[in-house]
Amino acid sequence: MHIMEGFLPSPWWEIWFVISAPFLIVGLIQLKRLFAEHRDSIPLLAVAGAFIFVLSSLKLPSVTGSCSHPTGTGLSAILFGPFITSILGLIVLLYQALFLAHGGLTTLGANVFSMGIAGPLVAWGIYQAGNRTGLNTYVTVFLAAALADLFTYVVTSFQLALAFPSATGGIFGSFLAFGAIFALTQIPLAIVEGVIIALVFKYIVALRPDVLVNIRVLTQEQVDRLRGSSS
Amino acid sequence: MKYKGEIIAIIVIAVFVGLFLYENAIIQQQGAEEAWGGADSRAAEIIESEGYEPWYSPIWEPPSGEIETLFFSLQAAIGAVIIGYFFGYWRGIQKAQKQ
Numbered sequence: 524m525h526i527m528e529g530f531l532p533s534p535w536w537e538i539w540f541v542i543s544a545p546f547l548i549v550g551l552i553q554l555k556r557l558f559a560e561h562r563d564s565i566p567l568l569a570v571a572g573a574f575i576f577v578l579s580s581l582k583l584p585s586v587t588g589s590c591s592h593p594t595g596t597g598l599s600a601i602l603f604g605p606f607i608t609s610i611l612g613l614i615v616l617l618y619q620a621l622f623l624a625h626g627g628l629t630t631l632g633a634n635v636f637s638m639g640i641a642g643p644l645v646a647w648g649i650y651q652a653g654n655r656t657g658l659n660t661y662v663t664v665f666l667a668a669a670l671a672d673l674f675t676y677v678v679t680s681f682q683l684a685l686a687f688p689s690a691t692g693g694i695f696g697s698f699l700a701f702g703a704i705f706a707l708t709q710i711p712l713a714i715v716e717g718v719i720i721a722l723v724f725k726y727i728v729a730l731r732p733d734v735l736v737n738i739r740v741l742t743q744e745q746v747d748r749l750r751g752s753s754s
Numbered sequence: 755m756k757y758k759g760e761i762i763a764i765i766v767i768a769v770f771v772g773l774f775l776y777e778n779a780i781i782q783q784q785g786a787e788e789a790w791g792g793a794d795s796r797a798a799e800i801i802e803s804e805g806y807e808p809w810y811s812p813i814w815e816p817p818s819g820e821i822e823t824l825f826f827s828l829q830a831a832i833g834a835v836i837i838g839y840f841f842g843y844w845r846g847i848q849k850a851q852k853q
Contacts, residue, residue, distance in 0.1 A: 529808030576833030591793040622825045624812035730844040
């Protein structure tokens with residue numbers, strides 16, 4: 524989903540920095556509160572961040588004959604919400620921009636928005652909705668993680684389309700062209716990511732259900748039901 | 755079903771690998787040389803083909819593909835160590851509590 528260094532002309536790269544900044548600020552405030560109130564959830568935060576590190580380093584081939592990578596942001600968004608996830612996304616994107624020349628410093632605002640904010644917002648929304656309607660928890664997690672991944676690339680296509688509207692089709696025509704490259708490549712990867720995150724969620728429910736209850740991801744009854752059915 | 759999640763994951767990954775092998779076989783027969791490049795660079799090609807010149811370039815680039823791979827592996831390794839450490843730690847706690 525990286526928009527490469529220098530590939531967003533002014534004013535677009537500035538605009539995306541301005542849009543991303545408030546999310547990062549709220550993220551820092553929430554992070555500070557998490558550290559103060561729920562110290563037992565810090566290892567879980569580290570694990571969620573580590574999943575973004577691992578999954579976004581895996582360049583996988585896809586059906587369209589090109590390669591792309593999952594984002595891994597779904598887990599963190601489900602557990603800690605989209606604001607804290609935007610900080611984790613920023614860390615990973617900085618690593619890749621500085622050491623790998625993937626993405627870039629000028630396009631960081633746009634990349635943080637697509638991977639760290641837009642995707643996680645979708646994941647968080649789907650999880651909250653699914654959790655309230657009583658949909659199977661693992662199906663909910665799968666949908667949240669897979670659609671967060673896919674939506675990240677839809678947003679990247681949209682960001683590029685805004686900056687480079689096509690001469691004939693305008694912004695929408697250009698969006699379809701970029702979408703055909705990014706979003707289409709991403710569909711199989713999103714499915715794989717969703718399944719993996721759902722499996723990881725199962726392990727977290729098995730090992731640290733107390734933390735999930737503390738940070739209000741699941742209620743105690745849900746935990747009991749999930750653990751009852753899997754053992 | 756204790757291992758339902760694991761079984762589903764294995765099936766999905768197997769289908770994914772199968773699709774790749776099938777696709778790759780077709781591409782290799784056609785002799786396409788630019789197959790399996792990054793989606794990012796493919797988008798960049800479209801943009802550049804319309805005459806756009808990137809206005810800024812990375813301050814540092816990995817000097818070779820090997821060194822790029824090094825940093826990608828390092829990224830995955832950092833993440834994997836953290837995941838392995840905490841899952842192992844939690845398992846240990848759980849075992850100790852059961853005893």
